[in-house]
Amino acid sequence: MEVLSAFDWGLALTIALFAGVVKGSVGFALPLIMISGLSSFLDPRLSLAGILVSVLATNGWQVTRQGWGPARDAARLHWRYLLIVMVAIFLAAQLVMQIPRQWFYFILGIPVVGLSLVQLMGLRLTIPPSRRVVAEWGIGLVSGILGGLAGTWGPTTVLYLLAIETPKARQMVVQGVIYGAGSIILVLAHLRSGILNSETFWFSAALLPPALIGMAIGFRLQDRMDQDLFKKVTLLVLIVAGVNLIRKGLLG
Template sequence: MNGITVGVLMFGALAGGFVSGLAGFGTALMALGIWLYVVTPDVAVQLVLVCSIIAQTWTMPSIWRSIDFKLVWPFVLGGLAGVPIGTLLVAYADPRLFKLSVGVLLLIFPAALYFQRQPIASNIGGKAADTGIGFVGGVLGGLAGLSGPVPILWASVRGWGKDERRGLFQMFNWTILTAALIAQAGSGLITRETMWLALVVLPATIGGAWLGTRTYHALSDGNFRDVVLGLLFLSGVTLVWSSVPLP
């Protein structure tokens, strides 16, 4: 492994860790496109999974008091039920069509919610609706590692505050990603190369997560909301772009 490769990996880890520490999600959004320049797609995806869990575990103590477990548990319960179904659907889904569909969703809804400043469905459906949203997130997580977008959009629809959202994002994504990592490790999909690279970029991952958490605590409710919607919109652009066939 040469110096350029290590530098690119460290930069991606720093960027991914920062966004994860800031918003409680988004490691793949920042790191994947950087890492793909120096490692194969399968290794890059596995590395995103491992580094996401590392960053979120590292920052968990700093936001622990913000987590409302009464709010979070329906999402986690639904998400864990959805992961195996999403994993089974991998063999049947058209990756390009799936990315295009989710990408369009992430272009339309964050933009609409940005201009809609009032909660739309603060109490509609209650815990049952929250569980259903978590289930959809779990299916998408098992299918393509996209566990976060639907619950994150739902939190904006509900109109929850900064700490409520961040606690939900972090606990939900940490739980779903950890379940996915255990499933992949049990299937022998996590390679020694991935674990070695995760150790190499560990300082950058933790450093980025620390900086992101410091930034999070400095943001107001409105600023945090706009950052989250902006990250979702950027994720939509990335997904649509990657789904368009090259000429």
Template sequence: MTFDILTLAWIGAVFLLAGTVKGTIGLGLPSISLGLLAATLDLRVAMILLLAPNLVTNLWQACTGGHFAVLLRRLWLFLLCATGAIWIGSAGLTAVDTRLLAALLGLLLAIYALIGLTRPPLSLPARHEVWAGPLVGLANGVLTGLTGSFVVPGVPYLQALGLSRDQLVQAMGLLFMASTLALGASLGGRSLLTGELLWLSLAAVLPALLGMGLGRRLRQHLSEAGFKRAFYGALLLLGGYIVARWLLS
């Protein structure tokens, strides 16, 4: 597969924007980049391009914060199910029309955006984690394998656990990092991960990191709450557009 200069410029711009969003509010790189790329490229290509930037930008988030051991003891079964089920979900990439899977991605992004905008009171008593964690993990893994999206229902589940802000940020980093590694292994195992796409994914790390640096500077001059509302609003429109495009196709 070869890309023309305009497509390469678009890919770079997408990761620059997604990195800027993550640098500003601490989240959003996989959702923004995957949504924009899936709206213009094949979903499987978009998933592969996301691998290296998402791994690099979440590695630091997962390993810093001072809560790694505590979170791993609490979330290991959830994370194990979330990563293991990705292989099951990725089977659909060769068996299901990718246009339908892209529409599913749009729906998941819209749901995630609505949760972010409405901020419903999410709470899960600790006694229910023993069964809810594996179930949510399995669902998250299957959907990740099908669409490349890591957020639904995994992120709402983590938000419902009553973690502190720092713990929640690190827990999301753990989920995203582990899921990215499992997704890459799954795509490679199904012969979808070509050398050219892998190199292009590695090249996309640079604009993503540049965007994060820009976002950190913007954070000093912008309202984080207002920027988050704009982010979720844009994500809702993007998800709706992807679904509408499938319905009209």
């Protein structure tokens, strides 16, 4: 693992804190913010390893915060989406080590910018009940591939839940279940791929405390602030981060 300076450590911990605040507030985007921020000054593979422990722990917290009953109901209702996401994450994760570093920035940056712009513009896709089974398999596959390669499957999942008009309270539970199940597979997959190993694990674990502190703050903000406005600000931050990744890919 590369040796990090004190400045690098401070910046990494700050990014984890901010990512936790956003996730606690809107229920997603921790992987996007962490991978975008960390990749701007660290090797993208180390950045991917860095998010894994925080992704696993924060998603576990999100699932259990509403209780196990709603979580079980969400799993039964969206079992197809859960299944294809987990399978696709595991398979796609095995390709990470074979992707050139420059292309990795594009794989991370383009989805971040594109999906954030779609949400920021307020575009809502409506999926009729007759096509929801096909949509679950298709969108779940795309989400899983992004999850395996870039460590994030949140934006596509949010777009899907909005498209089937999921009520806000249930959406938070469903997101937690989908992210929680996917994060377990993601960690197992990258133990196998070598991204998460005896060296990178400690870097990943060090980012967990600020992520949890940030998430606790975010939960309070979720109850007190205008969530729609906060989400728009978050999406603007994601767009800036994604553009920076694409810039790095273009410049090599």
